[in-house]
Amino acid sequence: MKKSKAGGSKHRKAAPNKSPDACLLVLDFDHTVVDKNTDTFVWKLGENGKIPDSISSAHGEKLWTHLMQDVFDYLHQQGCTPKQILDCLASMKLAPGMDTLLYNVPENYDIIIISDSNAVFIQHILETHGVFDRIAHIFTNPANFDEDGRLVVTPFTEQTACDICEKNLCKGDALKMHVDRMAGTGRKKYGRVVYVGDGLNDLCPCFKLGKNDAIFPRSGFRLEEEIKKIQRKKKEEIQAEVVAWQDASTILEYL
Ligand SMILES: [Mg+2]
Structure with missing residues (x-):
């Protein structure tokens, strides 16, 4: 990952590392893990x-x-x-090839989800498909059924610093929080971060990735379009390799 602007090292490049031990796969959820919006x-x-x-x-x-x-x-x-x-x-379908991707992510990859959906929805769908235990952390809006059976959801946060993301969750901040937390505890320093998403709010974390990282925007969706716009104007703002996908199983060959 690139250092944040606040760190004053915006242009510092990630050290090349062809086969890093510890890697991170970051997944958006709606229109990425699942085919539609939960x-x-x-x-x-x-x-x-x-x-x-x-x-x-x-x-x-x-x-x-x-x-x-x-x-x-x-x-x-x-x-x-x-x-x-x-x-x-x-009953929701996963995105094409997503089951193959999730079942075959190499063991040196931690997987996290960053999503504007909610904890109940995401956990239930992942459990339905038998992959919940493989996810290291889920950054999303907390939720639970109360004693009357009413679903109660609260915002993950309420932020105004990032105008790309929704007010309830800055995805770039969530990614940075996870990477810093892992590095800070001395447990793990990721040599490569791979980000898979579809929407405008997935653009924010893409700015935080470095040359050794990769972005997989879903083909035909907003993120792909926004990245193309940036690459036409200020190519250096997106440093990670960008590969669009239609079938998520094709991402496996890059991991
Ligand atoms: Mg999405």
């Missing part, structure tokens, strides 16, 4: 297969996590049970 996927549990416009129209005005709390409150009022929500999530 939050909007459960909207079909509402009356007539949708949620009221009075809730969805607040998009852009409210913090996304708060809008999702309104969705969960509505679903609870409609009599939707935790089991119905969990079964709905379990």
Whole structure:
């Protein structure tokens, strides 16, 4: 990883390391691990297969996590049970080739997830596919079912420093937090970071990667488009190797 701007070493390059012992695979979740968006996927549990416009129209005005709390409150009022929500999530398809990738990540890779979804959704889907235990850490909005069976979600944080990411989670900060924590405890210094994502908020951590790292934007999605724009203007801002993917199993050959 590159050092942060605050560290005053923006242009310092990561030391070349062809086969580092410890590596890190970072996965976004919506449209990356799963083929679609977990939050909007459960909207079909509402009356007539949708949620009221009075809730969805607040998009852009409210913090996304708060809008999702309104969705969960509505679903609870409609009599939707935790089991119905969990079964709905379990029916979601993974992105093409993602099962092959997750089952075959080399053992020298730690895997973390950084996502604007929530802890209940992510854990349940990973458990459904038998890969939850392989994930070292999940950075996302905390959530749980309360004693009445209502899903309660709270923002991971409320930040204003990064305007690329959502207010509830700066993905670049989360990545840096993990890498620094691992290095700080003396446990592990990653020789290579590999980032897989699709959205605009996945761009923020991409700026923190160095020449020995790699970015895998999902082909045809926003992250790929944004990286191309940057590469046309200020190529040096993205130092990591960039390889678009349609089938996540093709990422394996780069690990
Ligand atoms: Mg995504």
